[in-house]
Amino acid sequence: MSDSLIEMTNAQLHYKVGNSISAMMGLPSTVKAVDGVSLTLKRGESVGLLGESGCGKTSMGRVLVRLEQVTGGSARFDGKEIGQMKGAELQAFRSRSQMIFQNPFDAVNPRYSIRRTLEEPLSNAGIKRGEWHDRVIAALELVGLGDPEQFLERFPHQLSGGQLQRVVMARALILEPEFVVADEPVSMLDVSVRAGVLNVFRDVRDRLGLTAIYISHDLALVRYVCERTIVMYLGRIMEDGPTEDIVHAPLHPYTQALVAAVPTPHVDQSHAPLPIGAGAPDPRNPPSGCVFRDRCPLVQDRCASDIPQPRKIGTRLVACHFAGS
Amino acid sequence: MTTLLSVKDLSIAYKVGSNDVVAVSNSGFDVPKGTIVGLVGESGCGKTTMARALTRVIADNARIAGGEIAFDGQDLAALPEAKMNALRWRDISFIPQSAMNSLDPVYRVEYQIMEVLRDRGGMTRRAARARAAELFEMVGIDKGRLRDFPHQFSGGMRQRAAIALALALNPKLVVADEPVTALDVIIQRQILDQLRTLQRELGLSVIMVTHDISVVAYTCDRTVVMYAGKVVEDCDTATLLNRPLHPYTMGLKNAFPDLKSAGSGVLTPIAGSPPDLADPPDGCRFAARCPFAAELCRSTEPAPLEVEKGHIVACHRASEAAQLRLEASKPQTWEAMA
Numbered sequence: 266m267s268d269s270l271i272e273m274t275n276a277q278l279h280y281k282v283g284n285s286i287s288a289m290m291g292l293p294s295t296v297k298a299v300d301g302v303s304l305t306l307k308r309g310e311s312v313g314l315l316g317e318s319g320c321g322k323t324s325m326g327r328v329l330v331r332l333e334q335v336t337g338g339s340a341r342f343d344g345k346e347i348g349q350m351k352g353a354e355l356q357a358f359r360s361r362s363q364m365i366f367q368n369p370f371d372a373v374n375p376r377y378s379i380r381r382t383l384e385e386p387l388s389n390a391g392i393k394r395g396e397w398h399d400r401v402i403a404a405l406e407l408v409g410l411g412d413p414e415q416f417l418e419r420f421p422h423q424l425s426g427g428q429l430q431r432v433v434m435a436r437a438l439i440l441e442p443e444f445v446v447a448d449e450p451v452s453m454l455d456v457s458v459r460a461g462v463l464n465v466f467r468d469v470r471d472r473l474g475l476t477a478i479y480i481s482h483d484l485a486l487v488r489y490v491c492e493r494t495i496v497m498y499l500g501r502i503m504e505d506g507p508t509e510d511i512v513h514a515p516l517h518p519y520t521q522a523l524v525a526a527v528p529t530p531h532v533d534q535s536h537a538p539l540p541i542g543a544g545a546p547d548p549r550n551p552p553s554g555c556v557f558r559d560r561c562p563l564v565q566d567r568c569a570s571d572i573p574q575p576r577k578i579g580t581r582l583v584a585c586h587f588a589g590s
Numbered sequence: 591m592t593t594l595l596s597v598k599d600l601s602i603a604y605k606v607g608s609n610d611v612v613a614v615s616n617s618g619f620d621v622p623k624g625t626i627v628g629l630v631g632e633s634g635c636g637k638t639t640m641a642r643a644l645t646r647v648i649a650d651n652a653r654i655a656g657g658e659i660a661f662d663g664q665d666l667a668a669l670p671e672a673k674m675n676a677l678r679w680r681d682i683s684f685i686p687q688s689a690m691n692s693l694d695p696v697y698r699v700e701y702q703i704m705e706v707l708r709d710r711g712g713m714t715r716r717a718a719r720a721r722a723a724e725l726f727e728m729v730g731i732d733k734g735r736l737r738d739f740p741h742q743f744s745g746g747m748r749q750r751a752a753i754a755l756a757l758a759l760n761p762k763l764v765v766a767d768e769p770v771t772a773l774d775v776i777i778q779r780q781i782l783d784q785l786r787t788l789q790r791e792l793g794l795s796v797i798m799v800t801h802d803i804s805v806v807a808y809t810c811d812r813t814v815v816m817y818a819g820k821v822v823e824d825c826d827t828a829t830l831l832n833r834p835l836h837p838y839t840m841g842l843k844n845a846f847p848d849l850k851s852a853g854s855g856v857l858t859p860i861a862g863s864p865p866d867l868a869d870p871p872d873g874c875r876f877a878a879r880c881p882f883a884a885e886l887c888r889s890t891e892p893a894p895l896e897v898e899k900g901h902i903v904a905c906h907r908a909s910e911a912a913q914l915r916l917e918a919s920k921p922q923t924w925e926a927m928a
Contacts, residue, residue, distance in 0.1 A: 317774035425863050455632040456801060460845040461859030461928075482774055485847035489857060512849060526779040528804035529850045530843060532828040536786070536808075539779055 270343055270444060270476045271306035271329060277337035278324050278500075282549065293549045298324035300500035301338070303575075308443075311470060311477040313487030313508065315523070316497035319548055322480045325497070326446040329478065330364045331355075342444070360390050363437035365447040369429040373421050373436075379405075380417040383436055390440050404435040409465045427458035431465060438469060445470070448480045463489055484527050488512055496520045499548060499556040506581030516578055516588045519557050555585070563587045594795045595621040595644070595763060600657035600667070602639050604649065611868045613639040617821040618657065618894075619814045621763065626789060626796040628810035628827065630803060630842075634864060636819040638687075641765050641799045643667075645684050646674050662762065679710040683756040685766040692752055693740040699751055700736035703758060711759045725754040729784060746777035753785065760792070767799045782809050803846050807831060815839050818864045818875040821894060825901035835903040835911040837880045840918035858921045861928035874906070881923045882907055882914050 278299040288294055298321045306312055314322040327333040328340050334348040341347065342358060350358050366372035373382050383401045392400070405413035408431040421429055430450060437445060447466065451459040467490060470477050479490045487494055487508065494511050496504040496519065504517040515521045522541035542560035546552060552559050558568040567586055575582040578589045602614040614636040621627045629637045642648050644659060646666060659666035662681065666674065678684075686692040694702060700722055707718035723733040729750040740748060749769060756764050769785070770778040786809055789796050798810055806813050806827060813830045815823040815838065823836040834840050844858040862879040865871050874892050877883040886906050894904040907914060917923050 317776065427863075456803070456842060457632060457845050457860040458863070459859070460857035461861070463857060464859070483847075484775075485849045488849065489847050489855075522776060524849070526775040527849045528775075528779070528782075528802070528808045529848050530803045530807050530831060530846050531848075531850060532807050532831055536783065538783070539776060541776060 267344060268307055269305045270308045271304070272341045272344075273302050273304050273325075273328075273339065274341075275338035276302045276325075276328065276335045276340045278321075278328055278333055279336045296548050297321075297500045297551070298548075299328065299335075302500075302502055303338075304495065304502065304505065306476055306478070308476055309474050310493065311475075311479060311491040313491035313494040314478055314480045314497060315482065315484055315487050315494055317482055319499075320497040321500040322497050323448055324500075326364065326448055326478055326480050329444070330362045330446050331358065332364070356390070360386075360440040361442050362444040363440070363442040363446070365434055365437045365445060365450045367449040368453045369426060369433045370421065370453075372433050373429065375421050378418050378420055379424075379432055382421075382432060383439055386436060386440055400439060404439040405432075407438060407469055408432075408435045409461070409468075410435070425458070426454050427462055430454060430462050434462075434465065434469070438473070441473070442475070444476045446478045446480065449482070450479075451486065452481075452483075466490060484512065484523060485529075496523065499546070499551050501556055502575060502582070502584060503557065504581060504583050505575065506579075510580050516581060516583045517585050518561050518563050518588065522560075557585075591622040591625075593620045594623040594662065595797075596660040597640075597644070598658050598660065600640070600643065600659065601655040602636070602643050602648065602652055603655040605651040605653075606868065609868050610655075612655065612870070613652070613819055613867060614643070615819040615870075616657065617816070617819070619821055619824050621795050621797060622812070623795055624793050625811040626786070626798055626809055628806035628813040629797060629799045629816065630801060630806055630813060631816035632801060632864065634818075634867070635816040637799050637801075637816050638767055640816070641767055641797060642684075644763075644765055644797070645678060645682055646671075647678075647684070679706055679761065680759045681761055682763045682765065683759070683761040685752050685756045685764060685769050687768040688772060693748060695740050698737055698739055699743070703736075703751075703755055706755060706758050721758070722754075725758060726751075728757065728788065729754045730780075745773055746781065749773060749777075749781055750784070753781070753788075757788065757792070757794075761794070763795045763797070765797045765799070768801070769798070770805065771800070771802070778805075785809065803831070803842060815842075818870065819867055820875055820904065821902075822876065822905070823901075823903045824894070825898075825903075829901060833911070834915065835897065835901065835908045836876075836905050837882050837907075837914060837918060838876050840915055841879075841924065844918065844921075844924065856921050858924045859928075860924060874904075879927060881927050882917070 276299055279295045279297050281294060282296050283292055283294050316322045328335055331347050339346060383404060384397050387397050402413045405416060410416055410431055451462050481487050491508055494508040495502055498519050504520045515524045522539050525539055540562045546559060554570050555568040555573050558564045573584045573586050575584045597618040599616050599618055600614055601612060601616055603610040603612045631637045654667050703722040704718040707713045707721055722736055726733045726736055731747055731750055770781050810827050813827045814821055817838050823839050841860040847857060860879050865875055873888040873890055877887040892904045892906045894902050896902050897908050
């Protein structure tokens with residue numbers, strides 16, 4: 266058994282957009298949601314995918330649980346190409362990898378009781394009916410819903426957001442997956458309950474030895490959950506390394522701006538202007554060369570022609586010609 | 591410092607079926623002239639209802655059930671609708687939560703700004719056009735984009751346009767309801783910087799409604815914390831964050847991730863959820879979730895008191911706050927409540 270579970274090599278996910286009219290007008294017809302991403306996740310590793318909306322972080326997560334398939338390059342799970350799995354192998358993969366969605370109220374069927382919500386994956390995976398009850402109870406206990414019996418016959422609207430997000434987590438974990446993608450799982454929750462859900466996530470992951478991807482735009486949350494962080498911008502990886510190093514000494518100019526922009530609960534802040542230009546470019550029409558160059562404070566001529574390849578600086582991989590120099 | 595707005599004992603009730611749900615109950619706060627005041631709390635705490643009541647734009651089934659809103663020598667709670675309408679945009683303006691939905695998709699942005707300037711400000715077409723360009727410059731959008739439709743703008747630009755609209759007639763007070771919540775961190779920061787700069791330059795008073803303590807820490811001079819329809823603490827932001835007196839404020843701080851802390855630390859949730867406002871408890875509304883609740887807290891509601899100069903808190907145990915803060919910083923204090 267190799268010690269890496271997930272491997273992406275030059276993976277691409279290009280969406281077709283527009284119609285015949287926009288094509289006649291000469292507008293670009295693809296959005297490169299993921300464009301040439303390579304990474305490896307070791308078994309039991311937790312990685313945060315960090316970036317602004319539209320950077321491709323959710324698309325990448327969806328590829329890894331096969332809600333989308335790569336349009337180029339390769340994405341492998343336990344050595345097998347995810348897009349090529351079929352039959353029994355695919356069925357097994359569906360149990361081994363799971364996704365936790367952003368908005369718990371959208372992620373469950375409002376007409377299913379909590380029992381039925383949790384039994385559905387068991388049924389799909391062909392688990393014997395006799396085991397269902399015990400596994401449902403165990404899953405609810407796992408995510409910290411004490412006295413689980415009282416939840417079984419309730420419906421989603423009878424639960425608070427924090428409770429429902431735990432149910433969504435229980436549903437993802439009930440088949441005992443090895444790999445979980447959590448897509449902004451607490452962004453819809455109030456601050457006072459957010460901490461509880463994050464603690465459950467950390468606790469369960471450690472107890473089950475899960476490999477996890479935590480998708481977020483909030484570095485403070487990623488830091489709380491993941492020891493490694495990957496920063497994405499317009500479908501590409503900008504920086505990849507230990508989270509603490511990224512928080513304390515970001516190397517890529519984009520990461521530097523992101524770290525500077527995160528507000529903290531302290532009053533003594535400098536209010537220094539951010540080292541970054543205003544708007545992100547149109548993803549249909551990204552800049553040539555380095556996709557970050559039109560907002561970058563370090564930009565030089567070379568950035569327009571050469572796509573910076575990730576290079577090793579200390580503990581990190583950084584895709585910038587000039588970072589760290 | 592003179593007070594621009596003073597809300598006293600305000601109650602707002604929603605009619606739900608045959609019941610009254612009192613979303614804001616006997617609560618008040620002051621806005622000193624030229625300051626930014628934050629209104630924080632979780633969903634359902636009444637912060638948005640409170641903010642909307644200041645402009646008297648509230649839902650059909652809601653009514654002001656008591657109290658007064660003293661603004662510039664008038665009581666807005668009792669003002670006839672025609673007079674209130676004359677104040678909107680000109681004296682008090684509103685930046686809504688989702689600027690995406692506040693601009694009309696079928697009209698050009700310029701038209702929407704000019705509409706306010708002409709109908710509300712009585713400007714001529716030419717003056718309004720010039721002012722629209724000036725406003726765009728103020729909020730950092732190229733005035734060439736005035737002729738665009740809202741869908742041609744990014745989320746951040748739409749939020750800037752909504753700010754421009756709110757500033758159009760030089761109001762005295764701007765009420766901003768979660769103005770940066772839907773935005774990415776970098777744009778969020780740029781919008782907050784812009785808002786602060788404009789506030790300083792124009793001497794505006796701003797009420798900022800948010801659930802995010804770090805947004806308050808970054809922008810607000812004073813902060814009002816609401817819980818279950820009540821103001822529980824009100825003081826200058828630095829003191830609130832460094833020496834909170836209310837256990838709820840202490841709990842909120844523990845639940846918030848902090849990028850500046852040395853390690854990733856431990857976040858501590860506040861167990862339970864807020865009470866049902868259709869049937870609020872007798873005593874302190876936070877008592878059921880409060881690790882420090884005593885007998886008195888469950889029977890008698892604490893009144894807001896100014897316990898230190900400029901620091902108002904509604905808690906029976908406020909005098910022991912120094913000790914409680916120590917206790918509140920330990921995760922096991924809160925875990926015992928779960």
